[in-house]
Every structure is written in C-alpha cells, then in structure tokens.
C-alpha cells in the first residue's frame with residue numbers, strides 16, 4: 001500500500017484540501033479529504049490526462065522540418081503536403097528497433113508532460129518495401145514494448161490504409177509500409193490484441209473508402225479517423241465524392257461516442273453542430289495543427305453546441321499537455337481578438353480546458369477503483385488558479401504516477417537517461433542513412 005498526501009487535489013467532485021490517496025496494486029484504494037498528513041507529501045494533485053492521438057515515430061523528426069523548401073516547390077509555399085514528403089522519407093527508413101527506441105522517448109516525454117495514457121495511431125506496419133514481417137504485428141509489438149519501457153498506458157490503434165487518394169486512387173510506393181486490405185487488416189488487429197489494448201482506425205477518407213470505414217468501425221473500438229485537416233483535402237473530397245468530408249462521414253458511417261475524429265479542422269456551421277450532437281470527440285492536436293499550418297478548429301460554436309473534444313500530441317514535435325491547451329485557447333484568441341474564449345461565463349479558462357481534456361481523454365480521475373494516474377505540480381496557488389497557472393503561466397510538473405508507479409520525479413522521467421540515449425542513437429543512424 002502506497003500513501004500519498006496532497007495539500008490540494010482535483011477530485012471528480014472538485015478541489016479538495018489535505019487529500020490522502022492510498023494505492024494498492026496500481027489502483028486507487030481510498031481518497032480522503034481533510035485528512036491528517038501521512039505518507040509521501042506533495043503540493044498539488046491533478047488526474048493524468050489521456051493523449052488520444054500520437055504518431056510516436058514522428059518524434060524522431062521533431063525540429064528537422066523547419067527549413068523552407070525551394071521556391072519552385074508547391075507554388076513556393078511550404079505546406080502540410082511538403083512536410084508529408086519529409087515524413088514519408090523518414091518513415092521509410094525506420095526499423096522495428098528504431099520504432100521501439102523513438103516511441104519509448106516520446107512516451108517518456110508524454111509522462112513528463114502530464115499524459116498518463118496514449119492512443120497510438122499506428123500505420124508503419126510492414127517493411128519499407130511492403131513485405132510483411134514474420135510477425136504481422138511486429139511494429140505493433142514494438143510500440144507496446146516502448147510503452148512498457150516508459151510505463152505509460154497504451155491503447156494501440158492500428159490504422160487501415162489502402163488508397164493513395166480520393167476516387168480511390170492507387171497508393172504510391174512510399175505508402176507501401178501502410179497498406180492492408182480488409183482481411184489482412186483484421187488479422188493485424190487480432191495479432192495486435194495479443195500484446196495489449198487495441199482499437200481500430202481508418203487513416204482518412206483519402207486512404208479508405210466509405211465502405212472500408214464502415215467495415216473497420218465494425219471491428220472494434222475506439223474508432224479513429226483523420227478528417228478535414230487540410231482545405232485541399234476538403235476540396236478534393238467535394239470534387240471526388242460531392243460532399244465535405246465530415247458531412248460525408250456523418251451521413252455514411254455510424255459515428256457515435258466511441259469515435260475520435262482527428263482534427264476536424266475545416267467544418268461548416270452545419271457539420272460543426274451535427275458532429276457535436278454525435279457525442280464523438282473531436283481529437284484536437286493544437287501544437288501540431290499550428291506547426292503544420294492546418295487552420296483553426298471552430299472551437300467556440302462546437303463547444304456551445306455541446307461537442308466533446310480530446311487532446312492529441314500527433315506529430316510529437318513538442319509534447320506537453322499544458323502547451324496543447326494553451327495553444328488551443330491562444331489560436332481562438334488570435335482569430336477572434338478576444339480573451340478567455342473557451343471559458344464558461346465567469347469561470348476559469350484553465351479549468352474549462354482541463355475538464356474538457358480530462359473528459360475527452362477518458363482517464364479515470366482521482367477516484368476509488370481508477371488506475372493511480374496522478375500528476376503533481378509545485379505551485380503556490382489555490383483552486384482553479386492552479387490550472388490557469390499550469391496552462392498559461394509557469395507551474396512545472398513535479399512527479400507523475402502511472403498505475404501507482406512513480407515514473408517522473410522533479411520533472412524528469414526516472415529512466416530518461418537510457419531511454420533518451422537509445423533514441424538518440426537511432427535518430428543519428430537514421431539521419432546518417
């Protein structure tokens with residue numbers, strides 16, 4: 001039995017003082033407020049957040065795509081599509097060992113950044129030429145191994161990818177690692193389930209037809225899909241299929257609470273209201289969306305219509321839950337030239353953003369029976385001002401527990417040295433090769 005004691009803690013019912021948390025077998029066994037100090041003492045406890053969208057391997061190219069391309073390329077502008085070429089080149093070189101090493105670093109940094117669980121949207125299934133590994137779930141197994149090394153909770157979301165564009169168009173050779181038909185995808189999902197919690201995903205309406213999307217969704221949950229991230233994707237979808245992508249999905253697939261629509265950046269007012277009514281979460285990845293120049297999600301009308309959001313670190317160019325939430329709010333402020341856009345009237349913006357991310361991420365909170373996933377902060381503030389300080393000012397993460405194991409101490413993952421060294425060796429080899 002581990003005993004932790006916090007000066008203040010955010011519990012499902014709200015803030016409580018002098019909270020003692022008892023942990024047995026990784027699960028919270030008791031939570032007592034106004035308790036006498038006992039056990040290991042910390043200032044503030046928050047529940048760990050769920051990171052609902054990650055491509056862990058892309059951590060290996062973080063900071064390496066910030067150089068402008070030649071002016072002749074794509075009308076002279078660097079865009080998501082030029083970035084994607086770099087990502088394909090990098091992804092083509094990755095071995096299973098590289099995947100495991102880089103994913104472990106990304107997962108350790110997620111814990112340092114306040115995420116205790118990740119839903120890994122995984123599409124690098126095969127060898128670079130498309131040949132199957134002896135174990136079809138080899139790369140999936142490596143992601144679970146990386147999760148084990150870092151200690152984060154992992155739900156693997158193997159991605160169905162069959163086409164190169166709307167129409168459908170044939171895939172390119174650079175997409176060979178991603179490809180499956182529905183049968184081989186079902187075998188892959190089954191094989192991945194032997195290693196841990198596994199959901200399902202279709203990459204996008206570019207890579208999967210509506211028939212594919214329905215078939216994949218019938219194979220499990222949660223169901224993930226990238227949608228409407230780029231205006232070009234919306235234009236191509238209208239040209240090929242006669243409707244906007246979110247509308248098309250809502251009209252042709254059983255979108256419900258178990259779905260995560262990743263980005264959903266470009267929706268008209270009708271799509272925004274309709275998506276909100278489904279109970280599905282819009283999986284927003286504000287740092288990546290800013291980095292890639294995607295555009296701004298219509299957060300205010302969507303939330304006003306009762307929509308759910310969740311937060312993802314996506315490209316993992318930076319991994320920090322507070323920064324994701326700050327970037328989400330700042331985008332809205334810059335676009336509307338107003339402040340505290342996503343707060344409830346009279347309420348704290350930090351609290352609203354945190355509550356939305358916590359609910360959407362579906363981690364258990366600090367409650368009896370939940371996995372002991374706790375983030376402690378070192379900050380002199382009370383109540384919702386703690387969250388405003390964490391998200392908008394400076395309130396560093398001190399310790400993080402996942403399943404009762406203390407994995408971050410004084411802001412650093414306890415195995416960061418060896419995990420980072422292994423990832424660095426992999427990244428240097430990839431850059432040289």
Ligand SMILES: [Zn+2]
Nearest residue numbers: 055226262314
């Ligand atoms: Zn993504």
